[in-house]
Amino acid sequence: MEVAVRKELAKDLEGIVGEKYVRADDVIRWTYAIEDFAGAFFHPLSDKYGRPDIVVKPHSADEVSKIVKLANKQKVPVIARGGGSDMTGAATPLKKTGGIILDMTDMNRVLDFQEGLNAVRVQPGIRWGELHHELAKKGVTSGVRGPHGFLGATLGGGIGGNCFSINSPKYGWVNENVLNLQVVLPNGDIIETGSLANTKVKDWYYRYCNGPDLVGIFLGAGGAFGVITEFTLRTYPIPEHSATLAYSFPDTDSQLKFVFKLEWYGYVTDLWGLAFYTLPDSIKRILAPLVGERDLAIFATEAYDKDIFKAQKKAVDKMAKEFNGTAIPVEGLCHALGISIINQTEWMGGGTFGKVMGPNGSDTCSIAHLPQWQRVVGSALEIMQKNEDALSGSIPLIGAEHFFLFAQLLGRGGISNTFAMTPGDFTDPEKLKKAQDLYNEIVESYMDTGVAALYRIGKESQFLMKRFKPEYISFMKAIKKALDPNNIMNPGVLGLGLEEEE
């Protein structure tokens, strides 16, 4: 965008949100040119990412609507951004299109919470930590705790990007908990879905009524079809009884069967699984003397009633034995320390990630059908082992020179986040290139198994577009064209809005 045009547009935007909330200087443009660092660099499109032209902070749906109308008139892209920690470039502008970033973090209020509603109405810029704080005051929980480690991430980014969450095995994906939306469409119209479509309804939020489930179109869409400006999330009572449990298993097949059944029966709140043979040697050396060369399931379980909790733990133990599981006595230790080691909010955040796990590792944001987890991980493991050099230079946990980690982060519905952590030394361009290639090869191998998918797409659509059925792509494009004929909503996300390249 030419400087004069940018200045003029910035002035118009100041008229909508006020001078204090519009920035178009170089510093702010570069600051908003990147989200999650590792995600941005492992990404094959990273050289196509660029700066926004302007960053704006709206405070209401009305302001968003006016901004979108203005952008539509001038055919300028609009990209809504929350905490800015997406790993797939969802809220990063493309170099060739630039655009206006809507920094949604000032739209961070809890709008409605009523006793007996079992839900909370929020603005999308609310951060997970802020939500937990507000709900704790009411004595309830959202169940899903947000992405691992990103208490600074916003809920809007979570629902726009299909957030895999802490406590997903029990409470489902974040988006399974969304009841209702308010969305600013690309033409500036403000719509409300489900029960709120009825003008008589003011504060009753339900999703599956008044026609088709329009909520689903906007969830996981990365802002391709509109800007979410309000939504309702389920809430739950806070369980009074919880424990961290762990079992080891003689082989991965037994471990996976146990994990699958555990989730199916609803006994697990959150779980990390480790298959011994997939671990780096450094971790193997530590684990082997402690638990033998066995596979692990470490998980949190909880209940509202003491007797049910007791019975649940007994049932879990029986289930583990069915698959030759051996209990690892972590419950007493965790109880004594007053912690749960599984549903911690910090494992992937801040320095815990950068300094302990290894600098700038990347998660592949992929899921797999749990019973076939080994099929998905197997080929990726071979790729990793073949290319260890690409991962050298990291400062990983336990002093390992090379480091990668496959873990099963359990979700609900028999799926697992096939978390592949691949640190790389980004200060060395050659190593960075190798790490990028390795990352791409791993994701490609996942996708070719036929039992894996990307839960978060962002701008990583190249993995999908070549595999999607043509009818599916046509349908997506038809929705896009109907809602956003000028392609202003986050061009490139989900592979949409860049027709001119084809």
Added chain:
Amino acid sequence: MRLEECKQEAWICNHCSMCTQTINDESGFYRVCPVYEQLRFEDVSARGHNTIAFYLLNGTLKYSKEVANSTYDCTTCASCEEICKPMSNLIAQIGGSALKTLLPGILRPLGAELEPVQSVAIVQAMRADCVDLGLQPEPLRKMAESTEKNYNPYDEPHANRTKWAEGLDIPRTADTVLFVGCNAAYRRQEIAVSTAKILKGAAVEFAVLEDEWCCGSPMLRAGNVDVAERMIKHDVDLLKEKNVKRLVTACAEGYMAISKDWPKVTGALPFEVLHMSQLMAELISKGRIRLKRRINRKVTYHDPCHLGRVMGIYDEPREVLRAIPGVELVEMYPTRHAAWCCGAGGGLKDSNPALALAIGAEKIPLIMETGASVLASSCPFCKTHFVDVIGRAGKLIEVKDVTELVAESMGV
């Protein structure tokens, strides 16, 4: 570029955004970056600074007035580093200090660091580059000029440095030296006086050195590295020449600089360094400080960022306050490692006074919620700033240094 030294740190930041804004009930954080809370754009948060550093390092972005503005809009309060500390949440839940001490010892030999991304060091390195390029904000440039000329940043004559001590009959040589610091010497002389009176009252043989220079801290925070090093070398040479065995200071800023920064410039220091709160706690426990007079006041304590988060001194000032008969110590929320900055640090009070005051004003409701009638701190800079902030709000609460309360209770 001096920033080159921080390249690895800038690359390690994974941009998780916790340092920008969040609430973490488990570890007691309610908001993180005081500047972001005011300005609301990410270029002033640690993540923003780290991003700017990254683009400066790869040559995409060039230093400019705008870069300098973003870089200097930071109080260096290190709240960003506190929330970034690896496994700090878990440590806080377990209960804190024992694990905090043990865990690095266990993990470091295994190759894992428990240090956070060094976001404050990155800011300071960018500031140093701004100084080299003539982009430093004018008020800070003038302070550096004054420090070179007068050995204090306030443009005060060096000859007046110990004027506060007139009539107190303080020796010029002793094993223990009271390092007064520029702020207490020229601005908050009541802290210098009460500190000296406490030491005398406790029969501590101590000296104040007429030729003490600035500790270098304000210069280091502002990016004037060369000036700072000159000050530090002078002070260390002087203290060595006087054969000093122990240095005590009532300044949080000075204590941090002397403990952390001086050894980087001159090597290991041949004397012990104590903050006055540490020495007071020790003297009270030994019965050498006798707190005779009751002070029937409800007191809340503001943790100076550089004494608390950076140097880990949280307990001693509280122990001292609790020992004063009649004092009821009440805590703000958030507190200790998650305490909100007063707004004065990192040169912000001079480079952007309106912003510094706004940050300070934000803390007033937290202070007033405690119902305290006295706001105590252990740092002359914090006191100076709170006197300004609270004065503008209508003198809602009295602001005192811990040394003043102790001196009052001792009746000295």
